[in-house]
Amino acid sequence: MPRSVWLLVAARAINRMGAFSLPFLTVLISVDFGTSATTAGLVSAAFGLASIPSRLAGGRLATVLGRRRTIVLGLTGCAVAQLGIAASGSLAEVAVFAVLLGLAFELYEPPSQGLIADAVGPADRVRAYGLLNAGLAVGGAGAGLLAAALGRWDLRRLFVVDALTCLLCALALHLALPADRTGRPAVRRGAGARPARPWRDRALWAVFASGTLFALVSLQIVMGLPLTLARRGLQPADAGVLFTASAVTAVAFQPALRLPRLASLSDPAALALGHVLLALGLGGYAASSGLPAFVGATVLCGLGEVLVLGRVFSVVAGLAPPGGADGYLAAYGTSWGIATVAAPVTSTQALEHLGATALWAATAGLCLALAAVQLLVVGPLVGARRPGGDPGRGSRPKGVAGPWRRAV
Template sequence: MFALVVEPWRALPPTVRLLIFARAVNRMGAFSLPFLAALLVQGGQFSLPDVGLLLGLFGAATIPSRLLGGMFSDRIGPVQTMVAGLIGCAVFQALLGADLGKAMTIAAVIGLGLAFELYEAPSQTLIADLTPEPTRPQAYGWLGAALAGSAVAAGLLAAATGSSNLHILFLIDALTCMAAAGLVGWQLRAVAVPEQQASLDSAARPWRDPLLLGLFGINTVFASVYLQVPAVLSFSVLRYSAPAADAGLLLALSAAIIALGQPILQRGPAVLRQPLSALIWGYVMVGLGFLASAMSQTIGQLAWAIVVASVGDLLLLGHAYSVVARIAPVQARARYFAVYGTSWGLAAMVSGPTMTALLETGGSARYWFVAACAAFTLAATQAYFNTWIKRALK
């Protein structure tokens, strides 16, 4: 088992392994964000409506953050952009942890949103630049697996350190951001990227590329469903008179499958390692998992349903980014990744109201059934869209 994990990991370029490790360190430290609302209310300076508005502003700020990350990466370089984003996150996290008053807290929340996504597009671009095309799905898969594993560790750290003072969480997060910035800036300062990356291609227009917009639309629908899964799980376990905290165990199970399944997938059938076909089967498996969740009658059946959906997540992991890297001009990869990534921000704005409407009308079973229908529709749409992509890439 150890060799099964180590050999595919060692097959990645050393700089890519370092990049994934730094991203995992940063993600593991980002256990403070789920407590942002509690921190704002704790001091008594903000009412619940104020907190809702501030969280909305934070979410809205992450959209230009990701676009700026793509633009800066193409202009000044991916490493410099990543370091700037990590340092910015550290500064604003430290301000939140220091509790310097209401006005500074508002500025820090908005500033954190503007810095929060700067790292994403440059890191995805570097992986594409430094990894041969046939192994890009594996590289992006390892990135996703590392983030999934780090999310589990983040939850444990939050439980261990957040019981006494929430401000400590934000100060620790600031330190991990600085550690990741130092690791990236020092170890990748002389990384070599393709020569085409040195000049900004002004002719590239990601918002006008029909292939990218198709992928953007598909992922927006998927993300609108996927982002609400943790919340819906909490309602689902209550149907069986189980503690709501059991949803955390199911999420940990899902993360473990994604993290441990990556090296196994790399030795699986070739059709599941080809990005375009893997996307179709991934949506199918997610749909089957959601459908099983709607039909489950016990917490054990729900757990098996989550396992099936997690296998679908594993198949989806990294393959969409590989397709984006394939269709993007080399000089504009970061901007393509940035535009594609904003689909998550758009989904975050619409998924909440959709979830509450479905839960109010039919409970969690209704939500799972609608989510399953959406996943099956995405599988069919992806299959149709793949013919366009293949024709364009010939």
């Protein structure tokens, strides 16, 4: 892998080490200010709403200011907002800084994902994005334990640690990444390249719609687990242990992605399999009552997320025209902003009115529906954009026989 990819992976691992404050935002608001779960969910939803223009701005600023400047600006802004949340003395102050955090939160993503898309060829993108996710998981393994320890002491400490890791990540990337070219676009388009118009691309819309629901599922896990644990007589901070189990699963599963049967799966088949594994894990949450059972369900969810995240960014980058990866990835990434708005509301409302069992059972059913959508809708639309209608495959390791590849 190119040096820039390794730099981004290492920096994101550092940043991820302190990035478990957000799941505890609703808990912090409820505990420190005595508000209802609904009010806490609305504040978290305001953060998510602000993150939607943040993602789009990240794609635009990567072209205007340059990728390195945009990355540093986003991480520094996150640090300032996190420190503001930690120091807030009222609900209004927390809400203001939560919105500011949302406005800075997604600036990093489009330029970093665009750097990876341009640094490697199409055949290596699944592996590159998988490596990025593994780096996030390595940082997350320590972050979950950190959250479990600090969360028992003072939830505000999580936001301070998060801010420090953001600043450390910003400094490391400012020193290590190539300087932006002053007065020039961050990405050069080749002669005759068609302009990037992601919102006019039907295939991207299909990936975007299913990706929004996948993001909603992922964030409901993040937002809903601490509250679910509390309702079942466990410590909310034990969610840090579960997040660590998910991170360890993501790291341990990376070598399996290169096994012939997994690596040669078409993109729709791999995405469908990931959603089925997620459904199984979520069904486990619905039935779990003790921490060991929650850990087992989390491992299944972690396996599903590894399969989906490793493929979907490669699919989106493959849809973009030359030089258009930043715009396509930014457009797709707004799915996470929409989900960040919805997840605090849907998870808290479902927990209050339906209970934990109904929340996780319904979410498992949604994942099974998404598995079918990958095969019946998303796959054909994306395949129609490729020569010969090829639905796309992961990077095939050496030794995979041609007949097996055709069979899948």
